[in-house]
Amino acid sequence: MSEGLFISLEGIDGSGKTTLIQYLQDKLATYPLLRIREPGGTAISEKIRELLLNIDNYLITARTEAILYAAARSQVVEQLIKPALDEGKLVLADRYVDSTMAYQGYGRGLDLQFLFTLNQLCTSGLLPDATILLDITPQVGEKRRKHEEADRLEQEGREFQARVREGYLQLALKEPKRFYVVNANREFRHVAEDAWGQIMSLLIKRGWLPGEN
Ligand code: TMP
Numbered sequence: 001m002s003e004g005l006f007i008s009l010e011g012i013d014g015s016g017k018t019t020l021i022q023y024l025q026d027k028l029a030t031y032p033l034l035r036i037r038e039p040g041g042t043a044i045s046e047k048i049r050e051l052l053l054n055i056d057n058y059l060i061t062a063r064t065e066a067i068l069y070a071a072a073r074s075q076v077v078e079q080l081i082k083p084a085l086d087e088g089k090l091v092l093a094d095r096y097v098d099s100t101m102a103y104q105g106y107g108r109g110l111d112l113q114f115l116f117t118l119n120q121l122c123t124s125g126l127l128p129d130a131t132i133l134l135d136i137t138p139q140v141g142e143k144r145r146k147h148e149e150a151d152r153l154e155q156e157g158r159e160f161q162a163r164v165r166e167g168y169l170q171l172a173l174k175e176p177k178r179f180y181v182v183n184a185n186r187e188f189r190h191v192a193e194d195a196w197g198q199i200m201s202l203l204i205k206r207g208w209l210p211g212e213n
Contacts, residue, residue: 004085005206006126007199008096010168011134012161013154014141015184016191020134021094023192024199028092031208034084037094038072042079045072053151060152066104066115073097074122081126090208096128098171103153106167107160130202132195133172134184138162 009017018037025035039049048068051057060068073096084091097119105112136144138161145154172179180198184191203209 003088004091005202005208006081006085006091006093006128006130007202008093008098008128008131009134010095010098010102010131011184012102012136012138012141012165012168014144015134015136016144016188017094017134019188020132020192020195021092024092024195027196028090028199031203032087032089034080034089034091035094036076036080036091038076038096038099039069040072041076045075048072048075053153055150055152055155057152062104062108062110065108066100066110066118069100069104070118070122073100073119077123077126093128096131097123098131098133098168101171102164102167106170107156107164128178130198131175131179132198133168133179133181134191134195135165135169135181136184138165140185 009021011017021035025033038045039052040046048071052060052065052068052072081091081093100115100119101112104110105115138158141161142158148154169181172181180195182191182194182198
């Protein structure tokens with residue numbers, strides 16, 4: 001078992017993950033920390049990200065899409081996540097395997113067993129110790145990203161986001177020990193307090209007491 005602690009953040013588009021992860025990174029400034037985002041995180045994975053999110057690439061099939069997300073993940077796991085965990089770091093990931101299950105599985109309708117196996121193969125079965133799911137309605141998510149230009153996935157619309165959200169909730173029900181669901185329809189300070197409380201309890205369980213690093 002690794003020495004480090006691996007926490008992923010998940011949620012539909014506009015759920016506020018990126019704002020939260022920045023807040024957590026600041027709060028955790030005294031800890032040895034690796035922050036990554038998916039797809040991305042390494043030069044190769046960032047190239048795959050560009051391929052996946054570019055709106056010109058509308059011909060990508062659902063299966064190709066899933067495999068490309070998995071390829072980007074495989075690279076980041078080998079190159080960054082595993083070494084960081086072996087060095088005893090705290091890894092904060094903005095999306096991980098559950099994004100593929102929720103978006104390509106529940107959102108696109110690909111076979112869940114196929115995606116589960118794909119994730120297993122591409123990560124050698126590495127799962128986060130904990131996953132924080134920011135749960136919001138697609139309406140709220142849409143409002144929050146109104147000012148941004150939509151990428152290829154965001155262009156899929158509200159019904160797609162609703163299926164992805166439902167998928168995430170199903171995943172959380174299947175693995176209640178790993179998932180912690182936060183109601184992200186609230187003001188940011190409440191969401192942040194809730195998520196921070198959960199992370200503190202994980203750190204304390206590990207014996208990583210705040211202020212001792
Ligand atoms: P981001 O906007 O959170 O950076 O994520 C990029 C988009 O990629 C987002 O719409 C979710 C999508 N995505 C998948 O569809 N499957 C995946 O496995 C991952 C990691 C992201």
